[in-house]
Amino acid sequence: MTLEINSALVKKLRDKTGAGMMNCKKALQAAEGNFDEAIKILRQQGLASANQKMNRNVTEGLIHSYIHAGAKIGVLIEVNCETDFVARQEKFFELSNNLAMQIAASPEVRYIKFEDIPKEIFDAEKEIELKKEDLLDKPDDIKDKITLGRVEKTLKKLSLLNQPFIRDPNITIEELIKEKISLFGENIRIRQFARYTLGLHND
Template identity: 70%
Template structure:
């Protein structure tokens, strides 16, 4: 016998995740009405379906601006989707605003994702790590793994998609975007951004 799930709980889960009513009900039944576990299940399913859409062309969307309180930090960001219909949706505009606020709050980021980071930055960071004293007595194969791990960690600080979402640190910006891909049924891409700091 399947667990009877209240429509209020289903509605709350749907608002939180953007998933369909039946998917929400099923996730709650699978987890014995454990709200957080149900979110995890829907997120996993959503990210899986979102991965299939990431190569689709996205040339609609909007350029969003955000000026931080006090007027000392400003951001322009271009977020693309597949249709003008989705670009006009309130949820898409909210996503663009959240991304702009994330950029304002992240002074170290320079690139949308790790793949955009020039090779010379990777090589420079690798050189820095190679010279650190704590690696002197490590075998070469272990040393290489440690160095690559540290370099990747550093590069992630420069990548917008790898940042923890300021409004929900349990997910990254990449996961946030994929959740919205699942919600809209369209590919979404952060194409570019500029962060302005007064005096710089």
């Protein structure tokens, strides 16, 4: 027997996730009416469909500017999509603004993704970790494993895609973008960004 779902709950889930009404209804039925579980189901579906689109070419989009309250921090970000139709949508503008706000709130972030971090930074951090006292007496294989884990954890703080989303810390920026790829049906990519702080030199 199919569980009957209240239309108000379906609308609430649609407003929360941006997914289609039928997808929301099916997710709620699969979750037996559990709202939080339905969100997880939609996110899993979205991530799966987004992965198939992430290699598609992006030639449209926008450059968005954000000035934080007090006018002492500013961000410029280029966010790309596949068509001008998506680039002109309010939800795409909202995504770009949220990404800019994330950068404004994340002074450590310098790169878009973890793979962009230069090898010399990785090597320098690894050398620091290897010299820590709690690793000196450990076997080399154990030492290397612990060191790699620590270095990755430290350096992911520099990567925008690895940051918890400030509006929903349960997901990362990478997961947020994948959700929007699923929503828009197009690939979305952060091309570049710059963060400006009053009185500081910006590279």
